[in-house]
Amino acid sequence: MTAPPPLRIFLVDDERPARDRMREVLGDLAGELPNVVVGEAATGYEGLTLLPQLPVDVALVDIHMPEMNGMEFARHLAALERPPAVVFVTAHDQYAIEAFELNALDYLLKPVRGPRLAAALTKARAGGAVRREPLERAAAAAGQGPRRYLSVSERGRIHLVPVADIVYLKAELKYVTVRTAEREYLLEESLASLEEEFGGTFVRVHRSCLVARGRVRGFERVVDEDGEGAGWAVLLDGVADRLPVSRRQWSIVKALASG
Amino acid sequence: MNHVRDALPDFRNLGVVARILVIVNLAALLAAAIKAPRFAQLADAFVDIALVVEPVLIATLCALWAANRWLAGRPYWVGVAVIAVGVMWLTAGAQWLRASVDSEALGILRAGSFALLLTAFLAGYFHLRNRAFSPALAEARLQALQARIRPHFLFNTLNAVLSLIRKDPKRAEHALEDLADLYRMVMADAADLTTLGREIELARQYLNLEQLRLGDRLAVEWRIEDAPRDALVPPLLLQPLVENAVYHGIEPGAAPGTIEIAIRREKDRLHVKLTNPYHPEHQHRQGNRIALANIRERLQLHFDVEAELATEVSGPNFEIRMAMPYRKAASHPAPDSRAAA
Numbered sequence: 001m002t003a004p005p006p007l008r009i010f011l012v013d014d015e016r017p018a019r020d021r022m023r024e025v026l027g028d029l030a031g032e033l034p035n036v037v038v039g040e041a042a043t044g045y046e047g048l049t050l051l052p053q054l055p056v057d058v059a060l061v062d063i064h065m066p067e068m069n070g071m072e073f074a075r076h077l078a079a080l081e082r083p084p085a086v087v088f089v090t091a092h093d094q095y096a097i098e099a100f101e102l103n104a105l106d107y108l109l110k111p112v113r114g115p116r117l118a119a120a121l122t123k124a125r126a127g128g129a130v131r132r133e134p135l136e137r138a139a140a141a142a143g144q145g146p147r148r149y150l151s152v153s154e155r156g157r158i159h160l161v162p163v164a165d166i167v168y169l170k171a172e173l174k175y176v177t178v179r180t181a182e183r184e185y186l187l188e189e190s191l192a193s194l195e196e197e198f199g200g201t202f203v204r205v206h207r208s209c210l211v212a213r214g215r216v217r218g219f220e221r222v223v224d225e226d227g228e229g230a231g232w233a234v235l236l237d238g239v240a241d242r243l244p245v246s247r248r249q250w251s252i253v254k255a256l257a258s259g
Numbered sequence: 260m261n262h263v264r265d266a267l268p269d270f271r272n273l274g275v276v277a278r279i280l281v282i283v284n285l286a287a288l289l290a291a292a293i294k295a296p297r298f299a300q301l302a303d304a305f306v307d308i309a310l311v312v313e314p315v316l317i318a319t320l321c322a323l324w325a326a327n328r329w330l331a332g333r334p335y336w337v338g339v340a341v342i343a344v345g346v347m348w349l350t351a352g353a354q355w356l357r358a359s360v361d362s363e364a365l366g367i368l369r370a371g372s373f374a375l376l377l378t379a380f381l382a383g384y385f386h387l388r389n390r391a392f393s394p395a396l397a398e399a400r401l402q403a404l405q406a407r408i409r410p411h412f413l414f415n416t417l418n419a420v421l422s423l424i425r426k427d428p429k430r431a432e433h434a435l436e437d438l439a440d441l442y443r444m445v446m447a448d449a450a451d452l453t454t455l456g457r458e459i460e461l462a463r464q465y466l467n468l469e470q471l472r473l474g475d476r477l478a479v480e481w482r483i484e485d486a487p488r489d490a491l492v493p494p495l496l497l498q499p500l501v502e503n504a505v506y507h508g509i510e511p512g513a514a515p516g517t518i519e520i521a522i523r524r525e526k527d528r529l530h531v532k533l534t535n536p537y538h539p540e541h542q543h544r545q546g547n548r549i550a551l552a553n554i555r556e557r558l559q560l561h562f563d564v565e566a567e568l569a570t571e572v573s574g575p576n577f578e579i580r581m582a583m584p585y586r587k588a589a590s591h592p593a594p595d596s597r598a599a600a
Contacts, residue, residue, distance in 0.1 A: 014513075015415065015472045021422035043513050064411070066513045091414035111418040 006034035007121055008055055010084065012047040012073060013040075013062035018110065022060060022089075025114050033118050044068030048076055048151070048158045056084040058124045060108075063090040068148060071096070071139045076151035076158055078132040079188070085124035099141035103134040136193075146197045150178060152185040161185055163201060167215050167239050169194055171208040181238035205234050205245045205253050212236075216256045219245070265335040267342075268385045270323035272584075274563030279320065279381060286377050287312045311353045311370060319346055343378045350374035392560055408445055412469075412502065419472035434471055437464040445495070452561065454588050455522070455529070456488030462497040462520070469505050477509050478517040486522035490529050491586040493557045499550045500533050500579060508535030508577060529585045537577040551579070558583060 009026065013019045019040050026035055038054050041047035045068055051059065059077065063070035074086045088107040090096055100107045106120050106127075149160040161178055170177045171191040178185040195202065195210055202210040215237045222233045222244065232250060233242040245253050268275045291305035322345070323330070330338045354370035416438060423431035444461050466479050501518065509516045516536040523530050551570065558566035558581070566583040 015419065016474055017419040017422040017472050018415070020426075021418055024422065024425065045513075064510070066511050091418065092410040110414050111421050 004034065006030075006036045007125060008038045008057045009035055009121075010038060010047070010051050010054065010056045010059045011040040012042075012044065012059060012065070012070065013089070014042050014065040015062075016042070018062065018089075022112065025112055025117055028114055029118050029121075033121060035121065044070070044073035044076075045160070047073055048160060051077070051084070052080055052157050058085045058087060058121060059130075060087050060089055063088055063093055063096050069144065071135065071142065071144055072147050072149070074130055075132060075135045075139065075147065076149065076160065078130050078135060079151040079153045079158055081153060081156065083129045085127055086130040087120045087124050093142075095142045096138075099138040102141060103138040105134055105138055146201070150185075150187055150189075152178070152187055154185075159185065163198065166202075166212055167236050168209060168211040168241075168243060169202065170210075170243075179239060179241070203249075203253060203256065205243055205249050207246060209243055211243060213256060216253075219254070265386065266389060267330055267335065267338045268389070270320070270327045270330070272563050273565050275385075276320060277564075278384075280316070282381060282384070283312065283316050283377060286380075290373070311350065311357055315346070315349050315353050315374070318349060339382050343375055343382070346378045347371045347375045408441070408498075408502065409506070411506075415472055416468050419468075423471075430471075434468060437467050440464055441468070441498075444498075452491040452586075452588075453494040454488060455486060455490040455492050458492055458494070458497045459483060459486065459488070459522070461495075462501045465498050465501055466505075466518075469509075473505075473509060476512070476515045477505065478515060480517055480519040482519065482521035482523075485524060487524045487529065487585060487587070489588045490524070491588050492529070492583070493554075493561050496554060496557075496581075497531070499554065503550050504533060504535035504577075507538065511538040511540075512536055524585050527585045529583050531579075531581040533579045534576050537572050537575060554581075 011019050011022055013022070019042075023037055026037060029035065038056060039050050041050055044065055047059075047061075059074075061070040061073055065073075070088055070090075074088070077083050077086065086105075088096070088100060088105065089110060089112065090107060091110040097107065099105075106123060108116060108120055147163065149162055150166070152159045152161060161180060165180045166178055167181060168179045169187075169191060170179065172186075174188075175186040176189055176191055176194065178187050191208065191210065195204060198210075201212060201214075203213050203216075205211050211234060217235045217237050219232045219234055220242060221230050222242065223230055231247065232245045232254075234245050234253065235242060270276070287308045288305060291301055291308050294308070295301045295304035319342075323342070330341070333341070348371075350373070351367050351371035354367045358366055416434070420431050420434045420438070423434065441461065441464050444457075466477070470477050470479075497520070501520070504518045508518060517534075519532075519534040521530075521532040521534075551568070555568045558568060562583050566581070568579070568581045571578045571580070
């Protein structure tokens with residue numbers, strides 16, 4: 001007789017009693033559904049540093065957390081090469097619950113009951129890794145607002161880039177280059193969806209480029225790439241790069257400097 | 260029993276006093292306008308009437324101020340009758356004094372009836388006002404009930420208590436007792452006004468429960484050494500504000516935060532100040548404004564123009580300041596001090 005290996009679980013909740021309680025309920029279930037808690041975190045940020053280094057099958061994630069809420073945490077997790085399954089936990093958040101229902105994401109209500117938890121874990125084991133698209137739709141439906149970080153997966157780790165640090169975003173062939181004052185990152189997202197999410201923070205200067213509104217320092221006349229006539233380039237705080245402004249965007253971008 | 264309790268207004272309230280002053284003087288002006296044959300004589304006629312009206316008005320207001328509590332303890336119609344008869348005699352007396360030279364019975368009678376009519380009019384006015392505002396008060400209280408104690412709090416607290424049951428049953432017991440007390444207060448058909456002492460106790464029990472799940476993240480500083488615990492305040496004045504302070508000030512921060520509650524009495528004013536850390540990015544959540552609007556409305560219904568509520572972002576903190584008249588609770592409540600609703 002070969003018993004299945006125990007399910008490896010990671011807990012993320014800002015309230016210690018809530019994590020303790022979850023461990024108790026998981027312990028009660030161990031007989032019927034072998035499981036082991038491999039780690040826990042009190043914030044999304046902490047969770048993203050710990051979890052990628054551990055073998056995790058399912059993450060149980062509280063939604064209402066300071067600084068980075070559970071939904072943003074799960075979206076960053078999805079950047080991992082082999083992300084775990086995610087089951088959300090909430091005490092009461094009507095908007096989030098509706099968004100989960102719509103996008104077939106599983107969730108548990110606090111206080112969590114054993115049988116319900118067992119069912120969610122079994123389903124999560126069969127359902128597999130968390131995917132980005134339903135999370136994005138759910139976050140938008142729940143009115144969560146833009147993320148506070150972009151997540152870049154590097155050598156099996158998640159690197160979080162604060163959106164406030166980004167100077168510009170530039171679409172390359174398959175990736176988006178994220179430029180901060182210090183360095184560059186490669187991101188697997190589309191420029192169009194980034195523009196949609198962060199439209200308040202960034203402005204499009206060119207077909208393939210978004211710059212941070214607050215970083216625009218001025219403009220400089222340059223000769224067009226094709227050599228025909230002169231165009232404008234935008235100068236940005238923190239980086240030496242000059243980015244060309246397309247004629248279509250010039251009237252919109254120009255207003256930023258005078259404003 | 261009627262849902263709206265008939266009651267005399269609070270004669271020590273600035274709003275009530277101002278309304279009486281304005282209405283009586285308007286009536287005097289109206290009488291002068293009727294009496295004066297030509298517009299030029301209006302001022303003379305008004306002064307003539309004012310000579311009787313103003314001393315009576317001031318004396319009456321002083322008497323009402325002094326007798327406020329005694330009157331509040333009598334049945335409504337007894338109070339109205341006492342005031343009406345008093346004002347009528349006072350006016351007749353004043354008219355007699357002024358006109359003693361050519362004492363004229365008709366003039367005295369006319370002044371007395373005029374005063375009686377005006378008193379009846381004022382009584383009717385305050386009566387209607389009371390009727391109009393009582394449902395508003397009941398509704399505001401109901402709204403407070405619905406807005407207060409978020410489900411978020413209830414379910415998280417129950418979850419925290421569940422986590423204690425195996426490890427620390429004693430603490431779990433205390434927590435459930437606090438929760439029961441809190442909900443008993445919430446569901447109680449509360450008196451018109453409650454004491455500050457009870458409000459402080461309620462807020463304390465609430466914060467104990469929040470501390471259970473937030474642990475070190477929540478620090479509370481009470482500055483209530485000079486708080487008059489016998490002061491009368493609207494029920495559920497502190498707890499919703501404290502709940503907001505936790506929800507908007509403590510929960511969004513990963514670092515520990517402090518809520519400061521300062522209550523003091525300054526002469527006949529009660530000052531309440533609540534301070535919590537401010538998280539601007541968390542302000543899109545609606546609850547705060549609803550709770551504040553509700554408390555402002557109830558303060559106004561209870562204290563009219565004498566209550567204030569102001570909010571301010573000062574540095575890293577969010578501050579709420581309230582001020583209202585200090586009224587001492589009777590050591591044993593008067594028989595009709597409970598709302599009929």
